[in-house]
Amino acid sequence: MTQRISGPAAEPLTLAEAKDFLRLTDPSTDALVGALLSAARRTIESATGRVLMTQSWRLVRDAWPASGLFLLP
Numbered sequence: 248m249t250q251r252i253s254g255p256a257a258e259p260l261t262l263a264e265a266k267d268f269l270r271l272t273d274p275s276t277d278a279l280v281g282a283l284l285s286a287a288r289r290t291i292e293s294a295t296g297r298v299l300m301t302q303s304w305r306l307v308r309d310a311w312p313a314s315g316l317f318l319l320p
Contacts, residue, residue, distance in 0.1 A: 248307045255300030258284045 258281075265280050266272070292298050306319065 250305045250307065252303040252305050255288075255298075255302055257300065258288055259299050260284055 260268075262277060262281055262284070265284055266276070269280070271280065288299055306317065308317070
C-alpha cells in the first residue's frame with residue numbers, strides 16, 4: 248500500500264506567474280486561478296504516474312519480497 252504523507256509545499260507555477268500569463272489583474276480571480284493550478288498539477292500527475300513537486304510517501308508491505316528488491320511505484 249502506498250500512502251502520501253505530505254503533499255507539495257507549492258505549485259509548479261506561482262499565482263503571480265499564472266495571472267501574468269493569463270493577463271489577469273483582478274484580485275477576485277486569485278482563488279479560482281489557484282484552484283485551477285492545483286487541479287492541473289494533480290491531473291498531470293495522475294495521467295503520467297509521476298509527481299511534479301517534492302512529496303513524502305510511505306510504502307507499506309505485508310511481507311519482504313523473495314527477491315529482496317522493492318519495485319517503487
